[in-house]
Amino acid sequence: MxxxxxxxxxxxxxxxxxxxxxxxxxxxxxxxxxxxxxxxxxxxxxxxxxxxxxxxxxxxxxxxxGVANVHSHAFQRAMAGLTEGRGPEGGEDDDFWSWRQLMYRFLDRGGPEEIEAITALAFAEMLEGGFTRVAEFHYLHNAPVGRPYADPAELTGRIVAAAEATGVGLTLLPVFYAHSQFGGAEPNHGQRRFITDVDQFADLVARGRTLTAALPDAVVGVAPHSLRAVSPEELAAMPGLAGDGPIHIHVAEQTKEVDDCLAWSGARPVEWLLANAPVDPRWCLIHATHVTPAEWGEVAARGAVVGLCPVTEANLGDGVFPASAYVQQGGRFGIGTDSNVRIGLAGELRMLEYSQRLSLRKRAVMADGARTTGRALFDRALSGGAQATGAQNGLGGxxxxxxxxxxxxxxxxxxxxxxxxxxxxxxxxxxxxxxxxxxxxxxxxxxxxxxxxxxxxxxxxxxxxxxxxxxxxxxx
Missing domain, CATH: 2.30.40.10 (Urease, subunit C, domain 1)
Incomplete structure (x- = not known):
């Protein structure tokens, strides 16, 4: 009792x-x-x-x-429930891109105090929902007007403070974001709070290590935001800045991203990434929704983790990752809450299984051998989450x-x-x-x-x- x-x-x-x-x-x-x-x-x-x-x-x-949350944008917790109307244009084709415009407008307000308060609530709810560590994909660096704060790591410090106040384990992933589209296009107005150059970003990563030094078992890695936001030359600098920490990147979340990448490079996003970056077990490919068997097979062979965020992917209408086929080939995944529209490990795992059932019209899709569906989902989220957040070797096993x-x-x-x-x-x-x-x-x-x-x-x-x-x- x-x-x-x-x-x-x-x-x-x-x-x-x-x-x-x-x-x-x-x-x-x-x-x-x-x-x-x-x-x-x-x-x-x-x-x-x-x-x-x-x-x-x-x-x-x-x-x-406790399980690690492999992907969070904590500030978006304050948007939950506020983006369920049609996008700014009011058309019938509301999707990730119209949602993104709403998110950009949301960033017009909110300074350090507000970001810390919103982050603390998200982190507390993660603990209440069964997550004991979070990989915070932290790309909000600048003031609302787009200029760096007097201390360029001001908001990094606020993320650390929220982790300390709530007790959640923190894997801090400063995000490098420099462009609005493939081919190095200039950033747009809505992205002004994200932008740094490589030197500024290196300083942010170093400051992140200093600021997290007093947190028990904190981990610092890097996150090139996406192939849209990072040039090939900038991407090449990221593994060195990560040191021994993890490397996370958004990739192949939407079909438009795939089409734009093909137009730019002649290759699909995951295909290009595998051919041009040293993807290995340190890497976590966030979403990777739209992949071919050859692509997810190579991801599995290299030992990287796919970061799945089933509730957010459903909320944004992104699509369904072929998780069943991927894990049958030894692929590893972790679970994230991404936009934090709803926070809880059980809900994410349930959505993952149900999305596979709807797609394949089968039941108990993620079960394997003697393991029931729930056990197989949990075990994989535990091991993949520990790997993707750098929480192995005594921190998340x-x-x-x-x-x-x-x-x-x-x-x-x-x-x-x-x-x-x-x-x-x-x-x-x-x-x-x-x-x-x-x-x-x-x-x-x-x-x-x-x-x-x-x-x-x-x-x-x-x-x-x-x-x-x-x-x-x-x-x-």
């Missing part, structure tokens, strides 16, 4: 840690019952199974590992000794979990349970979600409401 996390004392071990107990826990490949996990210095120190709960243990219910104590506690008292155990718990969570199925979340052993709410939710919401008034022009 559960005990109130607020009432349960936090035991102190000799190393300044705590102990958590769960009725069931997913430990690597296998489920175990009556599990005690002790935490020290943010890491899992010991795991015991088949042990009774003591009065000083926190926890209860079912423990699963699941519930095992030496790994970060990033733990999600499911409340299995709900009717959706009645009579379930093992993999059926994951299936029921993803496909049948309510959003409140996540009761508790620990990040590096610190409880950041209690009874379904982030511990600082009230203060975060208050700041967000104030910020939204400014961003929406309601502060007069």
């Amino acid at each position: 559960f005990e109130s996390d607020r009432d349960c004392p936090v035991p102190q071990t000799s190393r300044g840690g705590r102990s958590l107990w769960f009725e069931q826990a997913l430990l690597g490949e296998a489920w175990a019952s009556d599990v005690r996990i002790t935490v020290a210095d943010g890491l899992i120190a010991t795991i015991e199974t088949a042990v009774a709960r003591t009065a000083t243990d926190q926890g209860g219910g079912v423990a699963i590992p 699941g519930l095992a000794v030496g790994q970060a104590a990033d733990i999600v506690g499911l409340d299995t008292r709900g009717i959706a979990f009645e009579g379930r155990s093992g993999d059926a718990i994951l299936d029921s969570w993803i496909f049948a349970a309510d959003r409140n199925a996540i009761r508790s979340v620990w990040r590096r052993g610190e409880q950041v979600v209690v009874e379904g709410r982030h511990v600082a939710r009230d203060a975060i919401e208050s700041r967000y409401r104030k910020a939204l008034k400014t961003v929406l022009g309601q502060d007069a």
Whole structure:
């Protein structure tokens, strides 16, 4: 049974840690019952199974590992629900490109305070939704007028501050954005807040490393925005700037992008990228929706990760990535929330599976071998997310000794979990349970979600409401 996390004392071990107990826990490949996990210095120190709960243990219910969110534009959280009318032209062909014009107009307002407040809410909701790390694809660099702030890394610092305030693990991905179209076209007015040159960008990456130095297990990589926004020469500079960090890029999200890339280069976007960039396991190709079998086969062979954002891809009408065929060839994927129109791991995984079912007119598409659909989806999102966010080597490998104590506690008292155990718990969570199925979340052993709410939710919401008034022009 559960005990109130607020009432349960936090035991102190000799190393300044705590102990958590769960009725069931997913430990690597296998489920175990009556599990005690002790935490020290943010890491899992010991795991015991088949042990009774003591009065000083926190926890209860079912423990699963926290998963990394491989793709977020946190500032877009404030746009959720505000772009569901037709685009600015009012025509019938509303698509990603008309949505993008609305997003550009949204950027006319919103300074550092507002960006930090919006980001903090998005990060808190990620923790409430089962994500314990986020790859923030951070391309909002300049002031609304388009000029750098006095401190060019002002908004980078605000992203870091939001991560620190919420406790989410941060993989910071400063975005390089210089052009409006293939072939090095000049940026347009709506892109003014994104633009840097290579030298300015190198400084932003260096400042990002300095600003994240005090965060536990922070990772810094780079993100050339897309082949539209980065010239071949600029793209060639990105791996060196990334160092050991991950490299993310939007690619082949829309059919127009494919057509424009063919007109520019004679090759499709993923085809061109594979031929002209050192794509390897450090790379994460965001969306890659419109790919041929030869393209996704080569991505899989090189060990790169595809970053899928099923809810956003559905919201924008992008299309459906051929995930079933891709994983059958050993392809790896991670899950992202992108525009943050709705934040939650279970919802993203459900949308991924359902999109495959609708496309192929089959059921249990992503299941494989002995693994049920929910288990197979979860395992792949866990491993692909850890790789894509640079959170391997002890930061995102699941519930095992030496790994970060990033733990999600499911409340299995709900009717959706009645009579379930093992993999059926994951299936029921993803496909049948309510959003409140996540009761508790620990990040590096610190409880950041209690009874379904982030511990600082009230203060975060208050700041967000104030910020939204400014961003929406309601502060007069």
